Amino acid sequence: MKKELEQMRPLAANGNGTEHHCEWRATCEVVETQARALANVLEASSDAVVSSDLNRTLTGWNVGAHRLFGYGFEETVGKAEDILWVDASMVGDDFQRVISSGEPAVNIETRCRHASGRLIDVLVTRTAIKDRAGSVVGSCLYIKDIMAYRRMRRIAQQAEKMSAVGKMAAALAHEIRNPLNSMNLHIVLMERALLKFAAMDGSFKESIGVIREEVTRLELLVREFLEYARPVELHFEPSDVGALIDEVISLGFAPSDGKVRVERYVEPESMTVVLDRNRMKQALINLVRNAVEAMPGGGTIGVSAVRKDGELLVEVKDSGVGISEDARAHIFDLFFTTKESGTGLGLPIVMQLVELHGGTIEVESEEKVGTTVRVRLPAV
Ligand SMILES: Nc1ncnc2c1ncn2[C@@H]1O[C@H](COP(=O)(O)OP(=O)(O)O)[C@@H](O)[C@H]1O
Ligand SMILES: [Mg+2]
Secondary structure (H helix, E strand, C coil), X not given: CHHHHHHHCCCCCCCCHHHHHHHXXXXXXXXXXXXXXXXXXXXXXXXXXXXXXXXXXXXXXXXXXXXXHCCCHHHHCCCEHHHHEXXXXXXXXXXXXXXXXXXXXXXXXXXXXXXXXXXXXXXXXEEEEECCCCCEEEEEEEEEECHHHHHHHHHHHHHHHCCHHHHHHHHHHHHHHHHHHHXXXXXXXXXXXXXXXXXXXXXXXXXXXXXXXXXXXXXXXXXXXXXXXXXXXXXXXXXXXXXXXXXXXXXXXXXXXXXXXEEEEEECCCCEEXXXXXXXXXXXXXXXXXXXXXXXXXXXXXXEEEEECCEEEEEEEECCCCCCHHHXXXXXXXXXXXXXXXXXXXXXXXXXXXXXXCCEEEEEEXXXXXXXXXXXXXXX
């Protein structure tokens, strides 16, 4: 930069040339210091700052970009910008607009792909880079990871929901549990008594069946609600992941799920990760139950656990009905269910536990094709 500016210095053709020279030198130094300060700010920014030329070939890559994408400078500069995006066409439209108008495109919400394959929701602002004559020669991208922000916002919303009204609801649920247990017991006694007196004709039998089903449903609702609303105290312990997955598989399936095939994959087979074993087991069972319930006509469920780069990735994959675009935004909401006898508490419980473990959860789904739920946990 300094060299370039000095070359631009006007030739001291006459008179007091030395004076001119000194002034110019001082200006150069100020500009150079400012440029260096600016470069340092960009370089050290925790957000990704990336530049590309008119062909959308990457030309610049800061430390924030390395952190966000998992790729270093050498692996990306010179490559097509499209490698960063999940939907390159959308980002491409903004690029054209910025290049032709010179105006910035601000806060575009999109998704990019980390080197590990993980998808990251980001906010992108693209500004034009212009040369001295004002012609656009490329663009600069400021990319902000908004996953953490979203997570925090959801936790804050949930905390709000769990304030006074939430506590009252938890107390109420607790009170409902005891009479329900007693009702369950008395249904069994009634059934026996009626059988004894041969008074159990078809309609009685049916009515008792309905009562029993409804009570079971209420019990599940109350149990899951308490599971969610109770202050969670985790008991972390080194846990054998392979054995945990085996238990999840054996407890997650009912004999009536006959037409469902299970594929299990654990890598490495013998590994120990510190987690709250019982809670995590319950969370994974919830995922397996959802997978089974998404395949009323049968299908295949893949349950896998892979440890890599200090992370445990647990995947539950089904070939079921999938999740519609509309439902997608709500599946982690309390009481959101599309099932006749659902509680809408399964996924909120999973989310809560995964977050308490310092992990993340991601759902990928295509209607009529299937759903994959990925849980990532720090593997210590
Ligand atoms: N594997 C899956 N396949 C399809 N839809 C799913 C899957 N997992 C969750 N869902 C959707 O998310 C909703 C919420 O799930 P959940 O919180 O477990 O509650 P519930 O299972 O009681 O309905 C379900 O009703 C369903 O619409
Ligand atoms: Mg469920």
